[in-house]
Amino acid sequence: MDVHELKISCQKCRLSELCLPYGLESEELDRLEHIVQRPAPLRRGEVLYRAGGSFHAIYAVRSGALKIFSGSEDGHEQILGFYLPGELLGLDGMDKDLHKCTAVALETSSVCTLPFNQLSVLCEKIPGLQKRLFRLIGREIGVEHELLLMMGQKDAEERLAIFLVTLAARFKRRGYSQSEFRLPMSRHDLANYLGLTPETVSRLFGRFRKNGLIETNRSLVKLLDMSRLVTLCAGPEDAGRLAAVMN
Amino acid sequence: MDVHELKISCQKCRLSELCLPYGLESEELDRLEHIVQRPAPLRRGEVLYRAGGSFHAIYAVRSGALKIFSGSEDGHEQILGFYLPGELLGLDGMDKDLHKCTAVALETSSVCTLPFNQLSVLCEKIPGLQKRLFRLIGREIGVEHELLLMMGQKDAEERLAIFLVTLAARFKRRGYSQSEFRLPMSRHDLANYLGLTPETVSRLFGRFRKNGLIETNRSLVKLLDMSRLVTLCAGPEDAGRLAAVMN
DNA sequence: GGACATTGTTGATCCAGATCAGCAACCGTT
DNA sequence: AACGGTTGCTGATCTGGATCAACAATGTCC
Structure with missing residues (x-):
């Protein structure tokens, strides 16, 4: 008590x-x-x-x-x-x-x-x-x-993009910044959740960083280019469905 | 009416x-x-x-x-x-x-x-x-x-084995034969559901057939060796959890 | 503050399953 | 029974991400 x-x-x-x-x-x-x-x-x-x-x-x-x-x-x-x-x-x-x-x-x-x-x-x-x-x-x-749709249809890059975009949306709804947040889970857990290995996730973070999409510092993530990130979610083509998630 | x-x-x-x-x-x-x-x-x-x-x-x-x-x-x-x-x-x-x-x-x-x-x-x-x-x-x-566990952790062979074993159990509960049944879905749909391609599913059916695990004729499937099939569900190791599904 | 475990990053290689391609079996239609 | 259309099978090749391996960065415990 x-x-x-x-x-x-x-x-x-x-x-x-x-x-x-x-x-x-x-x-x-x-x-x-x-x-x-x-x-x-x-x-x-x-x-x-x-x-x-x-x-x-x-x-x-x-x-x-x-x-x-x-x-x-x-x-x-x-x-x-x-x-x-x-x-x-x-x-x-x-x-x-x-x-x-x-x-x-x-x-x-x-x-x-x-x-x-x-x-x-x-x-x-x-x-x-x-x-x-x-x-x-x-x-x-x-x-x-x-x-399940992600696991069945999306490649590694799309998975991480989807994850970041939907997580950003969830933070936003809770009143936190949607563009800068701390990932509460380890790389290992994140990789497991996405059906990937930690190595692949790490490389993807690296690629996203190199392309100016995000900045990372340990568990801190900053989304620099949300619209390009949303585009990545559905592969090169249609970015429609995911846009809805962002409200 | x-x-x-x-x-x-x-x-x-x-x-x-x-x-x-x-x-x-x-x-x-x-x-x-x-x-x-x-x-x-x-x-x-x-x-x-x-x-x-x-x-x-x-x-x-x-x-x-x-x-x-x-x-x-x-x-x-x-x-x-x-x-x-x-x-x-x-x-x-x-x-x-x-x-x-x-x-x-x-x-x-x-x-x-x-x-x-x-x-x-x-x-x-x-x-x-x-x-x-x-x-x-x-x-x-x-x-x-x-x-989700299947999509994240199981390889193609395990997925098909799990699918057949659990489908058999579902038929059994409905009073049908658990060892001989017709697959209501096309190979294409089955492959999609399992996160695989139709080619891979077809090859797996072939391998299972060759190893004496099943017989197939178009959409008809006959499970010849349920226990070995259950073993395949969890990979080489533990066959415990899936056994429960079979009742 | 230094030793050691844990976690994350990066590079080199490998392989399960995708992709591409051709073919066989079966379908309903005329 | 000849037909195009669909569905399933099988073989050859390719590739994305896994695996293996080393190392760097961080944290934790004396």
């Missing part, structure tokens, strides 16, 4: 319009607030939930960043997503009440815990909440579809 | 335990039944919904098979999934009330249409239905995670 617990609430949370509470009435927010738990922050490398562990809650990121990954521990794991403040994770456990992937903090991170049974009950009583949850689930599925 | 409409019901549907109705009381089933629409069957190649079209329902496959795909029409499309009887599709539209991918029948197929607004309302009133829907959504996300 710390002071943070007392001060933080969905009502005041500046992420609420990205997160589950969006669109709820004040009274409804109160009821949601009532089931939210706010455990102590995770430090870099700490596990939020583990593959095979029982599923009892979904989580909203409040600060920091997390990754989820699945797969054999023998180094053949696959990173399935990175989660930023305002994003929901843990949905994969809904199937069998077991998590099928592991969630780990990439840096010091706070999450809000939404016990799933209570959340379900609340969804029955608050149609707006159910609707919002469905939307966020739909978004999650859509993001995964984009990722 | 045809005779089929009168005779078919969730109550009698032998797929109901795979599908949304599973676990519902008879009275609850009645209410679900009440919102289900059963449009005329789709013929091969016909579109169930189209990317960019408005989302107003999710669909349960009653017979046949469908594929969904996203991406630019310029031949860079990516097939995201194949759907068999008892499976739900259309969830990707929940985000923005717009479908982001296109669903097409691979062969003559019947679907049950579940208007989403009505389904949502019903979920508020029937907790068991909401719970079931969440489970099926969780399964969908889990399947996509498996697919």
Whole structure:
């Protein structure tokens, strides 16, 4: 029980319009607030939930960043997503009440815990909440579809360009700079997520740097030419679809 | 309005335990039944919904098979999934009330249409239905995670083995032979789904045939050595995780 | 502040699967 | 049954990114 617990609430949370509470009435927010738990922050490398562990809650990121990954521990794991403040994770456990992937903090991170049974009950009583949850689930599925499209159709250069452009958009929506940010994940994790090797990612950063598209300094990235970067996302041809992502 | 409409019901549907109705009381089933629409069957190649079209329902496959795909029409499309009887599709539209991918029948197929607004309302009133829907959504996300793992970590041989083994399991659950079945999709679609080219898939079929793992005749496939096939799924090493899929 | 592990970069080589190309089997149509 | 059109098979070649290897930069722990 710390002071943070007392001060933080969905009502005041500046992420609420990205997160589950969006669109709820004040009274409804109160009821949601009532089931939210706010455990102590995770430090870099700490596990939020583990593959095979029982599923009892979904989580909203409040600060920091997390990754989820699945797969054999023998180094053949696959990173399935990175989660930023305002994003929901843990949905994969809904199937069998077991998590099928592991969630780990990439840096010091706070999450809000939404016990799933209570959340379900609340969804029955608050149609707006159910609707919002469905939307966020739909978004999650859509993001995964984009990722599959990338893995199946895009070459290495396109993948990194897409990653940078969509990450920039996500930072922008959260009120951060879209042109200058810190990558919360290692090169290794980034490469794994993109279905590439760290060496390839490193070379691509080098090429983008040489071509004046970006500047990098360790985990800091500065996007110098967003429009050219967007063009790269779809290969030489059509740059239409991705432009939409940028709003 | 045809005779089929009168005779078919969730109550009698032998797929109901795979599908949304599973676990519902008879009275609850009645209410679900009440919102289900059963449009005329789709013929091969016909579109169930189209990317960019408005989302107003999710669909349960009653017979046949469908594929969904996203991406630019310029031949860079990516097939995201194949759907068999008892499976739900259309969830990707929940985000923005717009479908982001296109669903097409691979062969003559019947679907049950579940208007989403009505389904949502019903979920508020029937907790068991909401719970079931969440489970099926969780399964969908889990399947996509498996697919991403495959795209990121598996080589061509492993991919085809995984595909055959999991497809066999899906047929088995539906009461069909798990060792002998017809592939509803073309080699082109299969290759695209697996992130490969038709040539590579064809060569793999050839190799599997030569090694006595399968027999093929056009779209007919016979699995001759399931255990060896399962072994191939995880590469030379651990065959543990995939074995679970087979039940 | 120095030793050592970890992470990232760069260069040289290799290979799984793509690409290109030709052909065979099957389709529905007249 | 002759036909173009589609789909699948197989062989030859090419290439993007993996792999192997060395090294540089950074961080961490005494």
